[in-house]
Amino acid sequence: MSRPRIVIVGAGFAGYQTARTLSRLSRGKADVTVLNPTDHFLYLPLLPQVAAGILEPRRVTISLTGTLSHVRLVLGEADSIDLEGRTVQYTGPEGEVGTLPYDRLVLAAGSVNKLLPIPGVAEHAHGFRGLPEALYQRDHIIRQIELAATDDDPKTCAARCTFVVVGAGYTGTEVAAQGQLFTDELVRQHPLTKDIRPRWILLDIADRVLPELDERLSRTSDQVLRQRGVEVRMGVSVKEATRTGVLLTDGEFVDTRTVVWCVGVRPDPLAASLGLPMERGRLLVEPSLQVPGHPDVYAAGDAAAVPDLENPGKYHPMTAQHAWRQGKVAGHNVAASLGVGTRRPYRHKDLGFVVDLGGVKAAANPLGVHLSGPLAGAVTRGYHLAAMPGNRIRVAADWVLDAVLPRQAVQLGLVRSWSVPLDTASPEVARVPGGPEKPRAKADGKPQDEGTGGAQQAQQEPAKPGPAEMSGGPARTADQPGAPDAGDKPGPVKITDDGPDVSRRPDGKEGA
Numbered sequence: 001m002s003r004p005r006i007v008i009v010g011a012g013f014a015g016y017q018t019a020r021t022l023s024r025l026s027r028g029k030a031d032v033t034v035l036n037p038t039d040h041f042l043y044l045p046l047l048p049q050v051a052a053g054i055l056e057p058r059r060v061t062i063s064l065t066g067t068l069s070h071v072r073l074v075l076g077e078a079d080s081i082d083l084e085g086r087t088v089q090y091t092g093p094e095g096e097v098g099t100l101p102y103d104r105l106v107l108a109a110g111s112v113n114k115l116l117p118i119p120g121v122a123e124h125a126h127g128f129r130g131l132p133e134a135l136y137q138r139d140h141i142i143r144q145i146e147l148a149a150t151d152d153d154p155k156t157c158a159a160r161c162t163f164v165v166v167g168a169g170y171t172g173t174e175v176a177a178q179g180q181l182f183t184d185e186l187v188r189q190h191p192l193t194k195d196i197r198p199r200w201i202l203l204d205i206a207d208r209v210l211p212e213l214d215e216r217l218s219r220t221s222d223q224v225l226r227q228r229g230v231e232v233r234m235g236v237s238v239k240e241a242t243r244t245g246v247l248l249t250d251g252e253f254v255d256t257r258t259v260v261w262c263v264g265v266r267p268d269p270l271a272a273s274l275g276l277p278m279e280r281g282r283l284l285v286e287p288s289l290q291v292p293g294h295p296d297v298y299a300a301g302d303a304a305a306v307p308d309l310e311n312p313g314k315y316h317p318m319t320a321q322h323a324w325r326q327g328k329v330a331g332h333n334v335a336a337s338l339g340v341g342t343r344r345p346y347r348h349k350d351l352g353f354v355v356d357l358g359g360v361k362a363a364a365n366p367l368g369v370h371l372s373g374p375l376a377g378a379v380t381r382g383y384h385l386a387a388m389p390g391n392r393i394r395v396a397a398d399w400v401l402d403a404v405l406p407r408q409a410v411q412l413g414l415v416r417s418w419s420v421p422l423d424t425a426s427p428e429v430a431r432v433p434g435g436p437e438k439p440r441a442k443a444d445g446k447p448q449d450e451g452t453g454g455a456q457q458a459q460q461e462p463a464k465p466g467p468a469e470m471s472g473g474p475a476r477t478a479d480q481p482g483a484p485d486a487g488d489k490p491g492p493v494k495i496t497d498d499g500p501d502v503s504r505r506p507d508g509k510e511g512a
Contacts, residue, residue, distance in 0.1 A: 009106065011034050011038075014324070016041040016064070018108060018331045033074055036073065044320065048128075048179075052138070053409065054402045055398045083297065088105070107298070112267075115422065115423060118240065140417075143411055158199070162254060163198070164246055164259050173202065204237070221357060267318070278305070282318075310349060329345075355380070
């Protein structure tokens with residue numbers, strides 16, 4: 001008799017934890033396959049430190065084959081799911097098409113960039129959802145400071161040194177906080193003329209920074225940003241983006257070559273393609289994470305609308321801490337369906353948040369205790385180390401080196417502007433000329449749920465901590481649903497390519 005075939009679509013917080021749990025519980029009783037476009041799990045909460053040159057890119061990636069024993073990895077992106085035939089159709093990294101049959105399916109496809117119908121944003125803004133985007137932003141920021149240092153035109157120099165971050169949720173707040181420190185250090189290496197200083201502007205339609213958090217955390221974060229020199233402008237967003245700057249909703253035009261789009265995410269369209277009952281783009285599931293009417297199909301993470309048993313009538317938000325813990329429950333319940341253990345519902349209570357503000361500064365309220373300054377910074381970093389499923393020593397070593405040595409401010413030139421567009425459904429993979437590409441995410445002005453891309457939430461559970469909370473792992477969420485410009489996730493900016501960023505484009509012409 002053949003062993004049951006389990007297919008897990010996606011290796012984000014939910015998919016990775018599902019696979020890890022199943023690899024431990026199945027013990028050879030099932031064939032577990034993970035379908036994912038990359039060979040690693042990405043620890044999203046530390047991406048701002050990659051963009052700021054603190055951590056090397058591989059520090060925030062966890063090898064799937066190296067950490068998931070008895071799990072088969074198939075590189076590719078799911079195109080469609082045949083529920084009747086129990087198969088998953090996918091496209092591989094080189095365009096090859098394949099089919100994976102399953103007896104149990106776990107849909108953990110995650111989310112894609114949230115686009116809004118704002119003129120010029122898709123063409124002139126870059127996001128912060130995946131590793132390629134973080135690497136692009138790092139090179140781009142360094143390039144703008146280097147070009148500004150040799151520019152004789154004060155207006156152009158000031159525009160290159162102006163960085164606009166749209167969305168004051170977790171990701172946007174952390175990007176602005178780390179970015180201001182990074183550019184200040186770059187200017188010490190590349191002095192600017194005419195008393196020009198790097199200018200970071202954080203915009204949000206909300207009335208305060210981190211509107212979804214406790215007001216004390218919001219106030220602490222706001223104070224740190226302002227003391228550092230970041231212009232925090234609430235109630236203001238982008239009306240139009242152009243190659244030379246952005247027009248704000250208050251009528252001001254800001255000259256800039258950099259727009260970082262952190263305005264939230266929406267569930268991967270793969271979930272909606274199943275034609276099953278949905279809740280704001282997410283697949284409705286039972287507390288056991290099973291899809292009603294399809295007991296062999298489970299969904300977790302951003303793709304699933306999981307009932308909140310602590311608050312009847314509501315659903316858990318799209319955050320990394322929920323995705324991480326839902327993955328664990330999904331793994332247990334799939335194993336239970338094979339006769340290993342018993343099925344359990346998903347329950348979860350938030351016990352606090354941590355927000356990394358760069359340097360030794362942070363804001364945190366573990367178990368409701370409000371912390372700020374260096375103590376909060378120590379708690380935040382300790383939390384990240386406990387939450388990461390690997391690379392802890394390497395991450396700690398990079399932090400120590402960053403504290404005692406100057407950062408290596410050099411452009412690697414590995415990711416170009418056109419390879420990380422905002423209108424992509426695959427922000428985790430850089431676009432290559434002639435390569436396969438999923439259908440792009442369309443602009444949508446409708447309210448959306450949050451997604452795993454912003455802060456870290458602290459919680460407690462007897463198991464090892466996962467990436468979403470203080471005792472579980474860092475969570476990233478987007479901003480308030482429906483807020484036109486507040487949130488947390490990535491997008492692309494063509495504004496930046498009039499210097500040494502020259503490469504061959506997909507159409508074969510020279511240029512960025």
